[in-house]
Amino acid sequence: xSFSPSSHGSIPTAAIVVIGDEILSGRTKxxxxxxxxxxxxxLGIKLVEARxxxxxxxxxxxxxxxxxxxxxxxxxxxxxxxxxxxxxTDAVAAAFNVPVIRxxxxxxxxxxxxxxxxxxxxxxxxxxxxxxDTATLIDNPxxxxxxxxxxxxxxxxxxxTILQAMFQGVKGKLPGGVVLTRITVQxxxxxxxxxxxxxxxxxxxxxxxxxxxxxxxxxxxxxxxVLSGLDDGLTTKAAxxxxxxxxxxxxxxxxxxxxxxxxx
Amino acid sequence: xSFSPSSHGSIPTAAIVVIGDEILSGRTKxxxxxxxxxxxxxLGIKLVEARxxxxxxxxxxxxxxxxxxxxxxxxxxxxxxxxxxxxxTDAVAAAFNVPVIRxxxxxxxxxxxxxxxxxxxxxxxxxxxxxxDTATLIDNPxxxxxxxxxxxxxxxxxxxTILQAMFQGVKGKLPGGVVLTRITVQxxxxxxxxxxxxxxxxxxxxxxxxxxxxxxxxxxxxxxxVLSGLDDGLTTKAAxxxxxxxxxxxxxxxxxxxxxxxxx
Numbered sequence: 126x127s128f129s130p131s132s133h134g135s136i137p138t139a140a141i142v143v144i145g146d147e148i149l150s151g152r153t154k155x156x157x158x159x160x161x162x163x164x165x166x167x168l169g170i171k172l173v174e175a176r177x178x179x180x181x182x183x184x185x186x187x188x189x190x191x192x193x194x195x196x197x198x199x200x201x202x203x204x205x206x207x208x209x210x211x212x213x214t215d216a217v218a219a220a221f222n223v224p225v226i227r228x229x230x231x232x233x234x235x236x237x238x239x240x241x242x243x244x245x246x247x248x249x250x251x252x253x254x255x256x257x258d259t260a261t262l263i264d265n266p267x268x269x270x271x272x273x274x275x276x277x278x279x280x281x282x283x284x285x286t287i288l289q290a291m292f293q294g295v296k297g298k299l300p301g302g303v304v305l306t307r308i309t310v311q312x313x314x315x316x317x318x319x320x321x322x323x324x325x326x327x328x329x330x331x332x333x334x335x336x337x338x339x340x341x342x343x344x345x346x347x348x349x350x351v352l353s354g355l356d357d358g359l360t361t362k363a364a365x366x367x368x369x370x371x372x373x374x375x376x377x378x379x380x381x382x383x384x385x386x387x388x389x
Numbered sequence: 390x391s392f393s394p395s396s397h398g399s400i401p402t403a404a405i406v407v408i409g410d411e412i413l414s415g416r417t418k419x420x421x422x423x424x425x426x427x428x429x430x431x432l433g434i435k436l437v438e439a440r441x442x443x444x445x446x447x448x449x450x451x452x453x454x455x456x457x458x459x460x461x462x463x464x465x466x467x468x469x470x471x472x473x474x475x476x477x478t479d480a481v482a483a484a485f486n487v488p489v490i491r492x493x494x495x496x497x498x499x500x501x502x503x504x505x506x507x508x509x510x511x512x513x514x515x516x517x518x519x520x521x522d523t524a525t526l527i528d529n530p531x532x533x534x535x536x537x538x539x540x541x542x543x544x545x546x547x548x549x550t551i552l553q554a555m556f557q558g559v560k561g562k563l564p565g566g567v568v569l570t571r572i573t574v575q576x577x578x579x580x581x582x583x584x585x586x587x588x589x590x591x592x593x594x595x596x597x598x599x600x601x602x603x604x605x606x607x608x609x610x611x612x613x614x615v616l617s618g619l620d621d622g623l624t625t626k627a628a629x630x631x632x633x634x635x636x637x638x639x640x641x642x643x644x645x646x647x648x649x650x651x652x653x
Contacts, residue, residue: 146598146600147600147602147615148422148423148426148439149426149436149437149438149439150430150436150600150615151423151424151426151427151428151429151430151436152600152602152615153602154423155419155422155423158412158419159412159415159418159419162412162413162414162415163415164415165415166414166415172413172414172415173413173443174413174440174441174442174443174448175412175413175440175441176438176439176440177422177438177439177440178438179437179438180600184438206581206603207580207581207584208580208581208584208587208588208601209584209587209588209591209599210599210600210601244579244581244582245582247581247582248585249581249582249584249585250581252584284603315508316470316471316472316513317470317471317508317511317513317514318508318511320471320472320473320512320513320516321513323472323473324472324473327473334410335473335474336410336411336414336416336444336474337472337474338411338416338417339470351411351416353414
């Protein structure tokens with residue numbers, strides 16, 4: 126049971142597209158979905174889906190178009206480096222029906238960057254100054270080659286450290302999300318024992334979403350129940366009902382802080 | 390540049406669907422895409438895309454239908470536990486237009502399993518014996534609650550250890566993939582320096598796919614060039630050409646084993 130974008134117009138929606146054969150082959154393990162999910166959640170932006178797709182131009186075009194139409198924001202990761210399999214920019218430009226241009230400011234930054242290295246600013250690297258026409262640059266404080274924004278699509282690199290550094294520069298400018306209240310009730314019992322309690326509370330407290338996540342620790346197992354909602358008062362009230370009902374069932378139950386300590 | 394499913398009919402294609410709000414909220418980091426990607430790659434099955442979607446019935450139905458029609462195999466992860474947000478089975482049944490039934494053998498296994506625990510086999514847990522009609526069970530050696538196969542869709546749980554144990558039981562029965570030859574050439578230079586070499590070799594050796602992955606180690610950086618193809622001889626030949634050309638450019642280049650040691 127989750128929020129539907131349409132029924133809560135004030136929460137911006139987002140999708141992530143990870144572009145890269147190396148993720149699909151298993152060679153590289155994706156870290157960008159989880160990291161961006163955390164960031165978007167903290168900004169009150171609802172991540173509705175994430176896709177991992179191949180380095181194929183027609184697939185990238187179709188996916189970017191579909192998700193750009195369906196959601197408020199789209200973040201892509203990967204495929205903007207200097208090599209022949211870096212085709213994200215060509216595909217994103219095609220998705221928006223604009224040409225790719227050599228961007229003077231991007232080129233200036235790259236020339237300045239490579240002057241400070243012993244690497245040649247050759248034809249392959251010059252490709253990183255090519256940007257879809259009408260896009261605006263996203264600064265890259267680590268390795269100069271910029272990302273960019275076109276329409277509602279944010280094009281970022283695949284290397285996690287660079288993606289993270291670049292995201293810091295844009296996150297202040299994202300459409301302000303409404304921050305959800307999120308409360309965790311830690312329960313010393315299996316989720317199968319409290320499933321009915323959770324379903325009942327969710328049915329009664331409209332707008333409060335409840336997820337349950339089993340965990341095991343040496344000596345015992347339990348369930349983390351996470352309640353989230355736009356209405357802080359309502360979400361807090363629902364969390365207290367869950368706590369009371371689970372205790373009435375005979376298990377321990379406490380509202381806990383992010384570090385797992387019991388909230389006062 | 391990757392294989393297109395249609396042009397190489399002998400390679401089975403696959404998609405992964407990770408179902409879970411907890412992944413999209415960032416609370417849980419997905420490990421199943423990377424693990425399954427490795428397994429499928431080793432079996433010679435081509436993973437063409439992966440999606441992370443919400444616990445919403447209509448989204449699950451649409452996604453399962455779309456991917457089941459597009460690819461030879463679909464693997465889902467998550468949403469088959471005992472709680473109210475575990476709606477994968479209802480959605481998968483709807484995607485195949487069959488009812489959900491209480492499966493006698495699944496129920497028998499669960500009853501036997503819970504007899505050995507101090508947990509009650511209550512209504513919520515009984516839900517784990519509900520399976521789409523016509524589906525066949527996938528054994529769960531860890532916690533009894535089975536997965537299942539319906540059509541070309543393999544429904545697995547979200548908990549990585551259980552998913553992994555269950556996958557071991559089905560992988561021998563998957564449509565035999567053709568195992569790709571995969572060769573890594575480690576090069577002591579940035580990918581921007583060898584981009585032209587790679588593009589030229591890929592253009593010349595039709596059927597050999599080349600990816601390049603920059604890496605940094607203390608003291609130096611370099612590029613791992615991965616060549617893969619159906620034709621072992623052709624792929625090996627292309628790898629040797631890459632090695633020779635990169636050496637001619639003035640950098641070190643070696644074909645390496647999976648552990649990074651130089652191959653003999």
